Amino acid sequence: MAKRLALAMTFACLMFAHLAAGIAQQAGASSKVAAPPLKIGPGDLIEVTIFESPDLSGRYRVDQNGDIEVSLIGHLHVAGLTADQAAAAIAKSYVKDQILQPAAAHATVFIAEYASQGITVNGEVKTPGVYPALGIRKLNDVIVAAGGVTQLASSKVIITRKDDPKDPITVEYNPEALKPVITDIQIFPGDSILVPRAGIVYVVGDVQKSGGFVLDGRNQLTVEEALALAGGGNHSPNLRHVQLVRTLDDGRKETVTIPVDRILKGKAPDVALKDGDIVYVPQNNMREVTIQAINDMVGIGSGLILYRATTY
Numbered sequence: 319m320a321k322r323l324a325l326a327m328t329f330a331c332l333m334f335a336h337l338a339a340g341i342a343q344q345a346g347a348s349s350k351v352a353a354p355p356l357k358i359g360p361g362d363l364i365e366v367t368i369f370e371s372p373d374l375s376g377r378y379r380v381d382q383n384g385d386i387e388v389s390l391i392g393h394l395h396v397a398g399l400t401a402d403q404a405a406a407a408i409a410k411s412y413v414k415d416q417i418l419q420p421a422a423a424h425a426t427v428f429i430a431e432y433a434s435q436g437i438t439v440n441g442e443v444k445t446p447g448v449y450p451a452l453g454i455r456k457l458n459d460v461i462v463a464a465g466g467v468t469q470l471a472s473s474k475v476i477i478t479r480k481d482d483p484k485d486p487i488t489v490e491y492n493p494e495a496l497k498p499v500i501t502d503i504q505i506f507p508g509d510s511i512l513v514p515r516a517g518i519v520y521v522v523g524d525v526q527k528s529g530g531f532v533l534d535g536r537n538q539l540t541v542e543e544a545l546a547l548a549g550g551g552n553h554s555p556n557l558r559h560v561q562l563v564r565t566l567d568d569g570r571k572e573t574v575t576i577p578v579d580r581i582l583k584g585k586a587p588d589v590a591l592k593d594g595d596i597v598y599v600p601q602n603n604m605r606e607v608t609i610q611a612i613n614d615m616v617g618i619g620s621g622l623i624l625y626r627a628t629t630y
Contacts, residue, residue, distance in 0.1 A: 356507055358396045358404055360384055361433030366408060369424040374412070377430065390417055401427040437505055439464040441513035442471035451507040457491065458500050460511060467491075469624045470532065472516035473499065480508030517593035520622065521548040522615040524555040524601045529623040530616065533593065540588040542581055544597055547625070554602040557582070562589065563596040563612050571609050 358364060360382050368374040378386035384397025391411045396404045405427040412418040412425075436448040437460050444465030451460075457475065461467060473492040479485075489501045491513075505511065517533035526549030533539055541562065551557065557579040565571050576597075580586035591597070598612045616622055 356400065356429065356432065356435055358384075358399050358401070358429060359433065359435065360397060362429055362435075363431035363433075364396070364401070364404065365428040365430050366405075367426045367428070368408075368412070368418075369426075370422060371418065374417075391415060401429055432507065435507035437507065438510040439513075440510070442468045442515050443513050444468060451505070451509075455505050457489070457503045457505055457511070458493070460505050461491070461513070467493075467513055470515050470518060472514040474514065475501075476512040476514065477503070477505065478510045478512070480506065480510075518624070519544055519591045519593070520596045520616045521545065521599070522596065522612070522622070523599035524552045525549060525599050526552050527623075527625075528615075529625050531625050539591045541576055541578060541591060541597055542588050544591060545578065545599070551599065556600045556602045559600055561598040561600070561607070561612065562591075563598065563609055564592065565594050571613070573609050573612075 358380060360380050362380045363377060364380065364386065365377050366375055366388070374389050376389060378388065380386055380396060383395075385393045385395050388394045388408060388411070391408075394407065394411060396407065399407065405425040408427070409418075409423040409425040413420050413423045432450065435451060437451045437455070438448050439460060440446045443461060444467075446464065449460060449463050457477070461475075473490060474488050475491040477487045477489065479487070487503075489503055490499045491501055492499045518530050519533065519539060520530045521544050522528045525545065528548065531539070531544060531547050541560070545551075545560075558577055560576040560578045562574045562576050563571055564574070574589075576589055577586050578599075581588050596612055596616055598607070598615070600607065
């Protein structure tokens with residue numbers, strides 16, 4: 319009997335320990351997704367309610383120094399405090415100045431407007447700006463709120479945390495890829511998001527698919543690879559006199575003739591392209607055209623389509 323009782327007690331202890339561990343794990347998991355307490359900042363509008371003392375209640379705009387002008391108290395510094403901490407500080411001040419008795423000093427603070435807690439979205443999104451953030455939001459939600467990314471957006475997004483501005487985070491983000499990359503990362507109030515512009519090269523002339531090809535985070539794209547993305551030659555391409563137009567650092571443009579026919583045979587080195595390069599493939603009955611004519615092919619109104627490398 320005693321042996322059975324001991325076994326039962328041991329089993330009960332193990333079950334209790336397992337249950338406690340499960341509860342602890344759940345608590346730990348929930349703590350990872352819990353929103354950090356929002357803190358009051360300059361420009362915020364707060365509502366102060368003093369129970370049973372409506373004459374002491376009111377709405378206050380936090381000034382640039384982080385202070386509010388509280389009834390009968392005067393200046394009170396609230397920047398950096400949570401709503402609960404500010405309420406406790408206000409109640410304590412009324413007691414300290416003998417305006418209220420401790421038993422009657424019950425205050426609550428509600429942050430009506432967050433001037434300092436928005437999420438800033440800049441770069442290659444359709445509607446850059448500051449978006450409200452009460453609690454935690456996911457990266458994709460914020461970018462969608464900003465209208466989504468443009469065709470020129472890089473596949474890498476830079477996130478700068480409000481509490482750690484010197485160490486920005488770079489994450490992959492490309493919802494339009496054949497295999498969408500949507501990073502499940504949280505964005506906190508006060509964070510900023512930058513969607514950089516991706517590099518882009520243009521392929522025009524006697525090719526099957528003229529257009530702009532977004533580099534999409536690729537380190538390098540060569541002339542041969544660019545022509546492959548454009549579907550190769552169309553009817554009668556002159557691959558001996560392919561022209562590369564490049565904008566130099568001082569703004570001048572230069573043109574170089576590329577012997578693509580020799581590159582395809584392995585008799586000449588391939589040429590790496592840079593952001594903004596234009597590759598022009600003439601027809602057999604043509605050799606070279608002017609830089610201006612090539613620029614006009616990719617100018618406004620040319621009707622060129624933009625392609626992303628991950629969506630072919």
